[in-house]
Amino acid sequence: MKIHQIFFKNNLRNFCYLITFADGAIYCIDPHRSIEIINYLKDQSLTGIINTHDHCDHYSGNEELVLAYQCPVMAHSEALVPLKNKILQDQEIIYHGKNEGVEWTLKSIYTPGHTLSHICVLLEKNEKPFALFTGDCFFNAGVGNCHNGGDPEVMYQTISTIFKNLPDDLLIYPGHEYLKRNLEFTRNYEPHNLAAQNFLKEISTIDSDEHFFINTMKIEREINTFLRLESSDLCETLSLQNSNEKQVFLTLRELRNRW
Numbered sequence: 378m379k380i381h382q383i384f385f386k387n388n389l390r391n392f393c394y395l396i397t398f399a400d401g402a403i404y405c406i407d408p409h410r411s412i413e414i415i416n417y418l419k420d421q422s423l424t425g426i427i428n429t430h431d432h433c434d435h436y437s438g439n440e441e442l443v444l445a446y447q448c449p450v451m452a453h454s455e456a457l458v459p460l461k462n463k464i465l466q467d468q469e470i471i472y473h474g475k476n477e478g479v480e481w482t483l484k485s486i487y488t489p490g491h492t493l494s495h496i497c498v499l500l501e502k503n504e505k506p507f508a509l510f511t512g513d514c515f516f517n518a519g520v521g522n523c524h525n526g527g528d529p530e531v532m533y534q535t536i537s538t539i540f541k542n543l544p545d546d547l548l549i550y551p552g553h554e555y556l557k558r559n560l561e562f563t564r565n566y567e568p569h570n571l572a573a574q575n576f577l578k579e580i581s582t583i584d585s586d587e588h589f590f591i592n593t594m595k596i597e598r599e600i601n602t603f604l605r606l607e608s609s610d611l612c613e614t615l616s617l618q619n620s621n622e623k624q625v626f627l628t629l630r631e632l633r634n635r636w
């Protein structure tokens with residue numbers, strides 16, 4: 378199994394992913410554009426396209442890829458993506474195969490909030506969570522906005538139930554590259570967060586258009602302020618010491634909209 382990450386140098390800083398299995402199956406998650414994908418595939422074929430949600434920066438490559446490979450397009454039943462012909466509900470198995478003694482499963486997880494028909498794609502290795510492709514639900518050190526068909530309260534539910542329970546060693550593959558901006562947000566609202574400060578130092582000398590970090594959930598739990606709603610540092614900065622976690626989350630989401 379191989380995960381190939383493609384970064385687009387557009388204003389929105391999109392990521393697209395190609396997952397190749399040893400039996401030749403190849404899935405593309407969120408094709409922002411087709412040309413880079415076609416160039417990568419060379420003479421290989423595409424098995425399927427998965428759109429995490431129906432924002433055009435995540436599906437603009439669909440039509441050209443379907444034309445080139447006649448592959449299915451998969452998304453949530455309510456997601457309005459071009460050429461969708463396979464519906465993914467919660468826990469739907471997309472791929473299952475055994476390669477060299479390792480069992481790989483690709484499945485959709487319903488994660489509403491950024492839009493109400495958003496899914497993440499979970500890759501399991503021997504029935505254990507291995508990697509999560511999070512679309513615009515969850516980013517490195519942040520979560521997605523809710524401006525375009527989303528709902529912050531639903532986002533809170535998704536993050537506080539599904540993401541809170543993900544294992545520490547799970548690898549996170551987000552739909553956009555917003556690491557530095559998000560770390561600065563964490564540092565601003567958690568001024569004593571050493572992990573966020575150190576990460577910012579680490580990335581200060583690298584070219585953020587060329588080098589990308591694949592964080593684990595363990596790292597995210599240290600630097601992603603949306604997962605740290607109980608932090609006294611955070612609650613003090615927000616003057617929300619007597620509020621519940623949901624109020625802290627909604628306040629943070631609102632502040633991040635203007636950050």
Ligand SMILES: [Fe+2]
Pocket residue numbers: 430432491513
């Ligand atoms: Fe989006």
